């Protein structure tokens with residue numbers, strides 16, 4: 322009987338292990354499948370096309386060129402490899418300035434005819450029109466814009482998912498925003514975290530430690546929205562005033578909040594690492610006439626450097642994936658950051674903010690899944706890094 | 720004139736009375752062995768001489784320890800300076816996670832010596848004095864952890880010698896080593912006696928008999944007998960010493 326129970330417990334444990342691994346695998350497969358769908362989407366919005374005059378030599382436009390043309394930032398065909406002529410932009414609701422409403426017919430039955438005529442008679446036009454009005458006898462040239470390519474995504478410098486006619490799904494501003502905020506956060510958190518860890522492990526009396534330790538652990542348990550509130554009320558206004566900025570919601574605000582959030586992780590791991598230093602090694606240093614500070618900086622820290630590295634990497638991992646607090650204080654504009662005093666937008670914040678409004682199954686939706694894939698890859702990379710570091714640590718201790 | 724002189728030393732770990740009224744005079748350039756069953760307070764007493772027990776919370780000492788005439792527990796004494804005068808070698812080899820060279824140079828560096836030539840010269844000299852130079856001279860940049868246990872312990876001795884202490888405290892320095900390494904350490908102690916005063920804790924009777932001039936037998940926190948080594952091993956005055964040496968207990 323006892324044997325039987327033991328056997329079944331073993332089976333259950335094995336099964337739960339298998340189920341966990343399977344779930345993770347499923348999540349990954351699902352993410353990748355959805356995300357890869359992005360590259361099956363046309364560059365322009367679904368069921369729409371771009372048409373130009375037959376005489377126009379331009380054959381192809383990149384998503385960014387399309388956006389800039391319709392934003393009137395590109396105004397001459399020469400800028401996109403055409404003739405030196407001004408571009409005139411045409412959207413469907415511009416139709417009334419070309420033909421009267423009567424001419425379109427009561428049920429718009431003449432619309433496609435007129436569209437065809439307009440494109441045919443205006444040599445420098447570019448028209449963004451629904452596919453249903455492009456008939457066989459259409460006299461313009463429909464541009465072959467192709468599908469969204471991986472390079473549009475991975476090397477794209479703009480994230481503009483609702484732009485018409487061509488949404489932009491450029492990863493770079495979000496990726497760089499994420500890394501920028503996370504690394505700045507670690508830069509702030511590391512010196513403080515390390516100082517606290519050293520203090521706790523080497524200097525604090527048992528009493529101080531008994532008070533400090535639970536406070537730090539509590540810090541790790543606070544929900545991130547609360548940190549977000551703290552950031553909004555305290556950090557953001559402070560940054561705005563100190564640097565005399567129009568808005569205080571900046572990368573800096575995000576990093577400061579993330580630094581505070583990553584601190585407990587860094588402190589705990591680093592303190593554990595410092596505690597692994599054998600008493601005998603410390604005593605050897607002191608016995609040679611070294612002071613306590615010399616012992617800390619010349620012997621203890623070098624001894625546990627890989628443990629501290631692990632703390633840093635774990636801290637980064639915490640920062641990279643953090644969503645809520647960052648969403649609340651970074652200003653969320655998807656521009657490639659150059660200083661800490663600009664608003665930025667991170668990958669998790671983008672997913673959280675936009676998933677609700679992106680139509681299910683559309684390009685935008687799939688692009689957000691692609692972002693999920695990227696986030697997953699970053700965290701995977703970080704985990705592997707931690708594995709490597711701790712493997713090295715174990716080897717060193719032997 | 721004794722170099723170490725302790726007067727009526729009592730020591731407590733919290734409520735535990737670990738050393739009871741120990742008085743002892745140690746002459747310069749001698750080797751003194753501390754023997755006695757484990758837990759009798761040998762290490763505790765040894766570690767009082769370079770104030771290593773300061774690191775342990777809730778301890779208390781009464782009595783006096785004078786080194787070269789100065790009370791080392793006086794408020795004006797700087798502990799780090801004391802420790803440059805009184806070096807220590809521990810039970811298990813405990814090199815730093817640094818190169819062989821840097822292990823020996825460490826004591827010089829933390830004591831403010833920056834002169835490169837002087838450091839290089841002292842490292843070599845210390846390694847020679849610790850009878851390790853020939854084995855490591857081609858791999859000074861290698862990690863100290865690549866050495867064998869016996870080599871590591873001699874490295875720790877070299878490290879302690881580099882800052883030129885007057886006294887060398889050794890707490891069972893060979894207990895973790897194989898017989899060959901042990902005999903190398905013993906030979907070393909013999910030559911080091913010319914320049915240093917050595918106090919060595921050992922649980923190995925033969926070792927105490929071989930290397931020391933004076934032997935102190937401790938039992939339950941008390942100094943039972945302290946005399947010339949010859950005397951202790953041939954004609955101990957106290958029965959407990961006799962029993963311990965002949966292996967009837969301990």
Ligand SMILES: Nc1ncnc2c1ncn2[C@@H]1O[C@H](COP(=O)(O)OP(=O)(O)O)[C@@H](O)[C@H]1O
Pocket residue numbers: 732735737755756757758759760761762763764775
């Ligand atoms: N850090 C400490 N805290 C409390 N008791 C200790 C400590 N170190 C040693 N002791 C006790 O003091 C006694 C003497 O220890 P020690 O000097 O290490 O003995 P020995 O070196 O002779 O084996 C032992 O009973 C031991 O349990």
Ligand SMILES: [Mg+2]
Pocket residue numbers: 761762763890920
């Ligand atoms: Mg001992």
